[in-house]
Structures are given as structure tokens and as C-alpha cells.
Amino acid sequence: MSVLEGKVGLVTGSSRGIGAATAKLFAHHGAKVVVHGRDEPALAGVRIEIERAGGKAMGAVADITVFAEIEAMRRKIEQEFGPIDILVANAGGSYTLPGPLEQISEDGWHASVNGNLTATFLTIKSILPGMKERKSGSIITISSAAGRTPHPQAPIPYAAAKAGIQILTQVVAAQVGPFGIRANCVAPETILTEGNKQRIPAAQLPALVDRHPVKRLGTPEDVAQAALFLASEEAVWITGIVLDVAGGAVML
Numbered sequence: 001m002s003v004l005e006g007k008v009g010l011v012t013g014s015s016r017g018i019g020a021a022t023a024k025l026f027a028h029h030g031a032k033v034v035v036h037g038r039d040e041p042a043l044a045g046v047r048i049e050i051e052r053a054g055g056k057a058m059g060a061v062a063d064i065t066v067f068a069e070i071e072a073m074r075r076k077i078e079q080e081f082g083p084i085d086i087l088v089a090n091a092g093g094s095y096t097l098p099g100p101l102e103q104i105s106e107d108g109w110h111a112s113v114n115g116n117l118t119a120t121f122l123t124i125k126s127i128l129p130g131m132k133e134r135k136s137g138s139i140i141t142i143s144s145a146a147g148r149t150p151h152p153q154a155p156i157p158y159a160a161a162k163a164g165i166q167i168l169t170q171v172v173a174a175q176v177g178p179f180g181i182r183a184n185c186v187a188p189e190t191i192l193t194e195g196n197k198q199r200i201p202a203a204q205l206p207a208l209v210d211r212h213p214v215k216r217l218g219t220p221e222d223v224a225q226a227a228l229f230l231a232s233e234e235a236v237w238i239t240g241i242v243l244d245v246a247g248g249a250v251m252l
Ligand SMILES: NC(=O)c1ccc[n+]([C@@H]2O[C@H](COP(=O)([O-])OP(=O)(O)OC[C@H]3O[C@@H](n4cnc5c(N)ncnc54)[C@H](OP(=O)(O)O)[C@@H]3O)[C@@H](O)[C@H]2O)c1
Pocket: 012, 013, 014, 015, 016, 017, 018, 019, 036, 037, 038, 039, 040, 042, 043, 062, 063, 064, 065, 090, 091, 092, 093, 094, 115, 119, 142, 143, 144, 145, 187, 188, 189, 190, 191, 192, 193, 194, 195, 196
């Protein structure tokens, strides 16, 4: 039997990047997967790819900074697929450029904190009550190497929001363990998503690669494999961890 057979998994931000790879891997391992985002053509593309490969998927659109939209999505998922067993709160990103703190705008600060920390809080707030009722579930949040160790080039609001996600996850893990629910966090280093392939100048790649004891950058699939393990029953006694998926560039 596949490791996620019979499970319903919601992967937020799975219209592209790490989330799309995670949704595809979960479906490959038997889960019914909810492909989520705001870009409907992009998420439909991921859903169709999963279905063509023989998997089960549905699409869901919601702005995860708006609780009412997450709640409406949760109700739709429960109607179509049933209760959510696995939540990967992946949607997020950095909404300011790196640079000195005093040059960061208030709007930039709020965008990164809302789009990462608040969004993760709101998503868990919506999904957790059902998990508690059923006394089972696995929650996986996504931090970043930027939130693990200070680096002068890291965008400060993003780094702070991601560090917040780590302790949020750990306090949730401490609260919900007695309900049979696990909560873990994955912290990727630079991942070669389509977005990063466009963003990172080719001339910078060798120096970036060189920061990693494993001499390459990560792939979306590297992160997806970590999430799969944490979601599976193989990880049944693992909760409250922050798992660095970093090719050795982060060692804490
Ligand atoms: N890539 C990296 O190197 C890296 C490294 C460390 C951590 N991370 C973290 O890993 C996660 C995924 O990163 P990625 O690079 O794969 O991202 P990406 O390619 O930019 O995709 C981001 C995803 O999040 C969704 N999203 C963002 N804000 C949203 C909102 N308010 N409401 C609904 N959906 C929203 C996007 O949906 P739509 O576009 O459809 O709206 C998209 O599906 C993020 O949390 C990121 O911070 C990434």
C-alpha cells in the first residue's frame, strides 16, 4: 500500500514551485491532494498533471491572508474530498528586497509578515479544529534558511516571519500532541524553482552552490521528499522539529 493511501492532503501554494512538487509527490504516494493557489490556470495545470499520472486531485482558490477565504476553501474540500488529514502550509514568499532595515517600508514589512507568518497561523487555525475532533493529523509548515541563521543579505521581514513560523509550529506541536496530531517545520535553503531559475543570475550560481557541502542547489523535489516523510506514518514519533533541507548549508 502507498504511504499516503486514503489520506487527504492540502498543500497551500501548490500552483507552482515547491508546493506543486509536494502535491505531485503526495498524489504519487496515494493521497487525494488539494492543489491550491490564486492563479487558476496554473493550479489547473498541476491538477491535470496529477490526474493524467493516475492520481486524485482537486483545485482550490483562496487568498491565505484572508481567514474567510481559507474557511470557504476548507468547507469545499470537506464536501468534495472529506476531512483534511495532512496540511502543508507552504504558500508564502519574500515581499521585500534584501537591504538595510531602515530602507524597508512598513508596507513591505506587513506584506512579508502577513504572507508568511499570519497566513500560516490562519491556515492552521482553520484546519486544526477538525483534526482535533478526529484526534489525528499532520501539519507541516515551511520556514527558510533565512529564518535559521542570520545572513546580511536576507530580507529582514521574511527572515523574521519565517523564524516566527518555526516557534509557532513548535508551540502547536506541544499543544496538539495529546490529540494525536503532529506539527513539524521544513526549512529549505535556496531551491531551484522556476522563479529562482529566472531570478538568480547565472554568474552567481557557482558561489551559491559552493556554500553547500553537497555541491548543488536544492530542487523542489528535495523539499517534497522531506514533507512526504514528515507526513507519513514512518514519522509518527517525530513532532516539533525544524528539518533543514539545505545540502548541509545550515547545520544547527
Ligand atoms: N524557493 C526557495 O528557494 C525557498 C527557500 C526557502 C523557503 N521557501 C519557501 O517555500 C515556500 C514555497 O516557495 P516557492 O519558491 O516554491 O514559491 P513560489 O514558486 O513563488 O510559489 C508560491 C506559491 O504560494 C502561493 N501563494 C503565495 N501567496 C499566496 C496567498 N496570499 N494566497 C494564496 N496563495 C499564495 C502562490 O500561489 P499563486 O501564485 O497561484 O497565487 C504559489 O503557489 C514559501 O513559503 C517560501 O518562502 C522557498
